[in-house]
Amino acid sequence: MNGDTHHDRKVSCRERLCQVTWGWYSMSMATGGIAVLLYNTPHQFTGLETIGKIVYIFNLVLFLTITFCLSIRFLSKSSALKESFQHPNETHFAGTCLLAFATIIIGAESYGTSSCGPWLQVALRIVFWIYLALAILEAVFHNWYLYHHHMASRQPFALVRLLPSFPAMLSGTIASVLAAKQPREHALPILIAGTTFQGFGFLISLFIYGEYFYRLNKSGLPQPSERPEMFIAVGPWSFTALALIGMANAAVEKFPPRYIISYADPSSGRTGAVTTGDIALVIAALAGIFLWATACFCLCIAIVSVLAPCRAFGGSGAPGMSLPYWSMVFPNTGFVIATIRIGQVLQSEAVLWVSSVLTVLQVAIWLTAALGTIWAVWSRRILWPEKVPQEKGGDKEC
Known part of the structure; x- marks a missing residue:
């Protein structure tokens, strides 16, 4: 910091809290994703579920804290909410609130089922449809x-334009978790809705991928400060793969034996050896592997791009801690869970061990990002009014 003269003046806690933007929900997304990952990792040890519950509860507190800080910001200045949507970068991150809430829903199903009664399944079913309606809106x-406001011309980094459609796509991931515990009459519409909006979100992401790869080929890599956001490209492929396999796995039990197939021969009442759910699972597994490979490609490109500026690799030095670094957690968590699902469906112990190693690495990245954020806040590198122009997410003074 050059002199840090702006650090000498007093800044109230309220002023600092007013620097919180929509993008801060990326921390809750990441933390909730880690809680879900710990629940799903294939090689469990005693106490891991307890650790996962602690992380999940911490995420609830984090989500509420970020919401509280945003409320202070929006109530402190009447135009702050409007300005947050007018900012070319921050506006794209408004959807991270719903994405963070999605991890809370999935975590509630994962950790709450063994501790709560049947009421939880009813509550989660209702919350799913509410979430779906909000995601569509x-x-x-x-x-x-x-x-309408030509935001693309003011925000050249294409990948962040995935975020408004991402909550709808994550409906499939939620459906893949909830459907297995729901009665058949409720599981069927949840699975169909999950498939519908998983497909919608994924196809929308394909349109944006076209621009993203075109710009990479034409203009080269983004600025070093933006490169952590390249990990967003891993998300749609990964979450679609894990959602398809998860929903198909639930369909094996929840679909009637000749569901859809009976349309071709309605007069036949026979039950075939191969059911609709079996067919769905085979197709989903093969499609999931297909998508996983592309996610792995995007992951590798992002890793090399982020490491390139580091001095250890001959670069001039990586940028300091900022919110975009949290983009390295949530999409990659989806990639690891997709790897777990593929290992389970292929019954491959080797793939499952790889996913366990990836789990450890992912937790390490999450902890590094958390410690880096705490240090950056403490050292006034972020959440500081006069540092606003250098922060991603469009932080504003109250």
């Missing part, structure tokens, strides 16, 4: 707003 109206 976010996808339609937020994208329309971005198109």
